[in-house]
Amino acid sequence: MSSPRRRSKMPSNQGRGLSEPMLPLHLALGWIIVRVFPLNDDCQPLPVYSPLFTANILRIVAREVLEVASRPATFAALQSELDLHIRAESSEILKRNNKKRSRGQVVEEELESAERFQSWIAEFGERFKDVAEGCAFLDRLEKELRDRLNYSDDDEPTELPEPIERHSPLGVFSRKLLNTLRKLSFDETGHLAREVARWCGTDMGGPSKPVNMWSLDRKSGMEDTLDKRIQAMQDYQTANASGDYSNSLASLRRFYDYQFPSAGRGQHQHALLNIASFHFSTGGLDSARSAVDEAIRVARTAGDQECLEHCLSLSQRIITETKSVAFSSTETIRIHQGPIPTTRLAESSTPMDELWSVKAALDLGEPVHVAFRRVHSALGKEIQVEQSNGEEEQRAPKQWRTGQKLDMAAWHATQAGLWGMLAELHEVLALDDLTPWDDGRLTVILARAQRKAERAEYDDALAILLDLINLQGMTISAFHRWARVVWSLLERRAKMHDDTECQAYLSSLQPPKASFTQLGPGGPPRETGHPPPVDLESTAGSIQSTAKGGKTFSRQITLVQEEIRSSLRKASKLQSSSTPAHIILPHVFSAVQLSSELALWGMYRFGVVVMCEVLLSMEGMGMASKVIREIEQIWDQVLGSDDQEVIARGALCLGKAKLELALDAELADLLKEATNHIKQSLICATKLESRSLVMESTTLLSLISSLQEGDGETRDEMAERYVMAKMGEEGLSSQARFDLARKAAEIVKIVGVRVAEGWK
Numbered sequence: 001m002s003s004p005r006r007r008s009k010m011p012s013n014q015g016r017g018l019s020e021p022m023l024p025l026h027l028a029l030g031w032i033i034v035r036v037f038p039l040n041d042d043c044q045p046l047p048v049y050s051p052l053f054t055a056n057i058l059r060i061v062a063r064e065v066l067e068v069a070s071r072p073a074t075f076a077a078l079q080s081e082l083d084l085h086i087r088a089e090s091s092e093i094l095k096r097n098n099k100k101r102s103r104g105q106v107v108e109e110e111l112e113s114a115e116r117f118q119s120w121i122a123e124f125g126e127r128f129k130d131v132a133e134g135c136a137f138l139d140r141l142e143k144e145l146r147d148r149l150n151y152s153d154d155d156e157p158t159e160l161p162e163p164i165e166r167h168s169p170l171g172v173f174s175r176k177l178l179n180t181l182r183k184l185s186f187d188e189t190g191h192l193a194r195e196v197a198r199w200c201g202t203d204m205g206g207p208s209k210p211v212n213m214w215s216l217d218r219k220s221g222m223e224d225t226l227d228k229r230i231q232a233m234q235d236y237q238t239a240n241a242s243g244d245y246s247n248s249l250a251s252l253r254r255f256y257d258y259q260f261p262s263a264g265r266g267q268h269q270h271a272l273l274n275i276a277s278f279h280f281s282t283g284g285l286d287s288a289r290s291a292v293d294e295a296i297r298v299a300r301t302a303g304d305q306e307c308l309e310h311c312l313s314l315s316q317r318i319i320t321e322t323k324s325v326a327f328s329s330t331e332t333i334r335i336h337q338g339p340i341p342t343t344r345l346a347e348s349s350t351p352m353d354e355l356w357s358v359k360a361a362l363d364l365g366e367p368v369h370v371a372f373r374r375v376h377s378a379l380g381k382e383i384q385v386e387q388s389n390g391e392e393e394q395r396a397p398k399q400w401r402t403g404q405k406l407d408m409a410a411w412h413a414t415q416a417g418l419w420g421m422l423a424e425l426h427e428v429l430a431l432d433d434l435t436p437w438d439d440g441r442l443t444v445i446l447a448r449a450q451r452k453a454e455r456a457e458y459d460d461a462l463a464i465l466l467d468l469i470n471l472q473g474m475t476i477s478a479f480h481r482w483a484r485v486v487w488s489l490l491e492r493r494a495k496m497h498d499d500t501e502c503q504a505y506l507s508s509l510q511p512p513k514a515s516f517t518q519l520g521p522g523g524p525p526r527e528t529g530h531p532p533p534v535d536l537e538s539t540a541g542s543i544q545s546t547a548k549g550g551k552t553f554s555r556q557i558t559l560v561q562e563e564i565r566s567s568l569r570k571a572s573k574l575q576s577s578s579t580p581a582h583i584i585l586p587h588v589f590s591a592v593q594l595s596s597e598l599a600l601w602g603m604y605r606f607g608v609v610v611m612c613e614v615l616l617s618m619e620g621m622g623m624a625s626k627v628i629r630e631i632e633q634i635w636d637q638v639l640g641s642d643d644q645e646v647i648a649r650g651a652l653c654l655g656k657a658k659l660e661l662a663l664d665a666e667l668a669d670l671l672k673e674a675t676n677h678i679k680q681s682l683i684c685a686t687k688l689e690s691r692s693l694v695m696e697s698t699t700l701l702s703l704i705s706s707l708q709e710g711d712g713e714t715r716d717e718m719a720e721r722y723v724m725a726k727m728g729e730e731g732l733s734s735q736a737r738f739d740l741a742r743k744a745a746e747i748v749k750i751v752g753v754r755v756a757e758g759w760k
Contacts (some may be wrong), residue, residue, distance in 0.1 A: 023180070024199035025072055027141065029061050031124045032082070034144040037164065037339050038468050041406055043147050048114050053089040057082070058170065065173045075200045079121035086274055090117040126202035134193030142181040143576065145174050191507055200662075205485070229255055238758045243476035252278060269299040269307045276314055283526040285453045285519065289318050313353050316346050321520030326365045326560045333590075335597035339373070345521075351406035354378035360522025365560040366601040375414055378406055413443055414627050441480050445470050446485050453489050456644040456687040461489055462744065471751055472759070479755045481525065483510075490741050496690040497728070502738050509745050520558060560594060564603050567591040571610055581618045588614060605634050606646050612653045624657040631657075648684035651677045655700065675704055691725050698722040 036057045038046045049057075060081060063069055073081075094115040098105045116356035128134040148164050149171065164171045184192060185513040239248035256271035272295035292315045299308040324344050327333050327657045340361050348354040355378040361371050446465060453462035464470070465486050471712035474482065487510050494502040518525045567587040574584045595604040612630055615623040630655050631638075638650050655677035662670035678700050685693035705715035728734050 002159050022072060024196040025064060025078075026173075027138070027178055027196060028075070028078065028124055029064055029122060030141060030145055030174065032057060032061055032120060033148065033164070033170070033174060034141065035120050037148055039147055040110075046108075046110050048093070048110050049089060050092065053085060053092075056085050062169065065169065075121065075125065080118060082121055083119050086120060087117050090115055125197075125202050128193055128197040128200055129135070129202050131193050131197075132188055135189045138181060138184070140194065142178060145178045145181075148180070149174055164724070174412070189199075240278070241475040242756045242758045244756075249275070249278060255622070269295050269302055269304055269311070271747075272298060273307060273314070273465065273676050275313055280314065280318060283519070285318055285322050289315070289322070292318065302400065307382055309350070313350060316348075316353065317356065317522060320345060320360050323623075324360070324364060325558045326363065326521070326563070335365055335367065337367060337370065338599075339370055342362050347583060348378075348381075351378045351381045352410075355406065355411060355414055355422065355668065356383055356522060362598075363518075363521035363559045363561060365598065375411065378411065381406075382678040404469065416444070442474070442482060446481065449485060449489065453492060454641075454643045454645070456684075458489065460687075462486075463738075465489065466744065466747055474751070474755055474759075476755055477524075477526075480753060482666055483752070484525075484745060486748055490744055493689060494741070496738065497734070497737065498689050498691045499728075499734055499737060502734070502741055505738065506741055507750075519557065560598065561603075562599065564591045564594050564598075564600065564607075568603070568607060570612060571614070575610075575613065581614050584614050587653070601637065602641065602643070605638050605641065606643075607635055607651075609638075609650045609653060613649065613659075616653060616656055620675050624660040627653055627657040628661075644684045648681045648688060648690065651681035651684065652693065652697060653679060659704070671704070675701070678704075691728070694725040695722055698725065 036049060036054055039046050040046055060078075064073055064078075093111060097111055097115050100107050149166055156665045164174060166175065168171075224248065232251050236248055236251035236255060239245070249678040252274060253271075256268075256274075272291050276288045276291035276295060277734050279291060292311050296308065296311045296315065299305075299311055344364055345357060345360055348357050354374055358371050360375045361374060364370065405411055415753070449461040452458075452464065464480065471482070487506060491503060491506050494506065568591050571584050571587040571591070576589070588607060592604060592607040592611060595601075595607055608630055612627040615621075631650050635650065635654075638646055643648075655674045658674035658677065660672050661667070662674055678697050681693065682697035682701065685697055698721045702715050702718035703717065705712070
């Protein structure tokens with residue numbers, strides 16, 4: 001067996017790209033390579049020319065490829081130099097053929113053709129007298145080069161030995177020339193044929209039209225392409241911000257259609273990555289997954305490590321959002337006081353991936369105090385990456401290099417979302433960042449407005465939301481988030497006042513609730529135009545099993561926090577419909593248990609208050625003492641939270657429970673405490689503009705005043721306030737509230753129009 005051929009070392013200048021002004025000369029050199037290495041029909045090399053002749057021809061080609069000569073060869077100089085060698089070689093071939101004929105041997109057709117002198121360069125120039133023939137010749141030249149490099153139809157090297165070593169200087173030159181020919185469009189091929197004809201001194205008929213994609217003049221081509229790429233990117237950003245997703249995707253693809261002369265390397269993986277990011281941001285997770293999978297394959301093939309890391313980060317987020325669930329349908333709901341296992345949430349490699357995993361971990365059921373470690377881990381990874389770029393790179397722990405530096409504004413905003421008392425501090429630090437992340441300012445503003453609404457400062461919250469400074473330049477996705485908060489604020493105020501007319505008006509202005517949802521763990525809420533697909537097989541199976549009386553598994557829980565909110569909403573709805581307590585309590589107990597184990601103390605306190613309300617509704621069960629114990633355990637935290645609704649409802653529960661015990665035991669001190677709690681509830685209810693709480697508080701205070709002698713004035717005052725609340729005259733009038741909602745709706749409409757127009 002023969003040993004494998006040793007590949008020649010690549011010289012330092014062989015990696016230089018082909019220059020467009022020299023492309024006609026390079027095409028002529030490619031034609032010389034094709035002629036000096038003839039092949040048969042099976043792409044096997046034919047020994048037509050002598051080794052000495054081949055070496056002399058390749059010496060000329062190498063001189064021009066490596067640019068050893070003082071100036072590039074012209075068409076005439078190259079023709080005269082080659083013709084001397086070809087004429088001499090033709091004479092030698094003729095002598096060898098005559099010897100074969102004298103011996104009665106058959107002379108091959110290729111040898112008979114080679115014995116007749118023919119100028120290769122003159123033949124090359126003849127091919128470009130006509131533009132159509134020149135274009136066809138360029139296509140054939142590409143195929144001939146592919147055969148010499150021994151490529152099959154699927155662009156993979158075959159097992160046959162190639163005439164040209166692919167990794168030799170000549171092979172590298174041939175491959176670069178082949179790549180250049182592959183990228184030519186129809187107009188570019190015609191323009192190149194005219195340029196070659198001009199280099200050969202051949203007069204080609206017809207006017208020469210400049211191409212639109214890129215010119216053979218490198219400088220003008222780059223300037224023309226750069227302007228078009230900039231315009232395409234601006235069109236993409238404008239269309240994406242205004243919600244014109246069709247034009248946005250078309251502009252993004254057009255941006256990557258333009259290529260720099262003799263460049264374009266590394267474009268495909270970045271194009272696929274950006275297309276995947278576009279689909280991910282607009283809710284097309286299936287399209288995003290297929291695009292990012294293809295981007296990963298292309299990036300690995302191209303050796304683009306930085307792009308590969310971005311692709312893997314996006315792929316991890318898509319997989320987490322589409323495939324991870326907090327609890328499966330057959331799994332017992334149990335919160336573990338530890339990190340989410342890596343089987344459900346993959347370990348992060350970059351600082352921003354670690355920061356993104358905070359929300360995903362909370363959605364999957366990781367307690368808040370455990371999720372805090374991810375915030376500090378993100379900062380730690382950022383510090384390690386920065387240190388590894390310094391002088392002590394050898395000692396630093398090995399990290400996966402990436403361009404995703406930790407955004408400190410996003411880091412502070414994440415801290416603000418987890419903290420209670422320190423939220424405002426981290427929000428200020430997030431806004432003070434000189435380069436805030438996308439939609440960062442809006443995130444902080446919405447959080448502040450929601451806290452104002454919890455404190456019943458409706459006007460201040462609305463002023464924050466409708467401040468034009470905060471709305472200027474808003475994108476369509478940010479507009480949907482902002483509009484949802486505005487609608488929820490107005491609906492909260494109308495609901496507190498039991499204003500059904502205003503609620504119906506606000507509901508008519510909004511898109512369906514299901515059109516704005518979070519699809520999976522870690523993902524942002526998205527505006528979806530279509531309902532989610534229905535799995536017909538699973539639906540049919542569940543119907544059949546139900547019809548047969550078989551057991552059905554409980555549904556899976558994708559987002560834990562949404563499950564808690566859903567349980568509390570169900571409990572509140574059942575309360576309003578006077579449902580028996582034993583039906584309401586399972587929902588409340590589930591919400592209280594999960595929120596306690598996850599350290600979601602705001603939800604936990606609200607759940608405890610709802611639970612106490614349900615317990616008090618169980619007449620004759622003696623639940624007053626238990627209600628007092630449960631609420632007093634959290635009462636200091638309730639007062640510190642400054643959530644007026646929880647304070648009002650909690651104080652009312654305490655007042656009712658103590659009133660029940662005071663009346664049973666005839667304790668004056670306990671009756672006084674009950675009165676104070678109910679008065680506190682009335683103050684908060686008035687601030688909340690809660691009609692039902694005001695009516696209930698005034699009723700209880702009026703009854704207590706009736707039990708106490710000489711307190712008729714208080715009783716009459718409470719009775720009067722009860723009548724005012726019932727008539728809707730307590731606080732802001734219904735007409736004023738409706739006018740405010742109408743004006744706010746007009747502002748939302750105007751902002752939506754401006755966003756759709758791109759703020760022009």
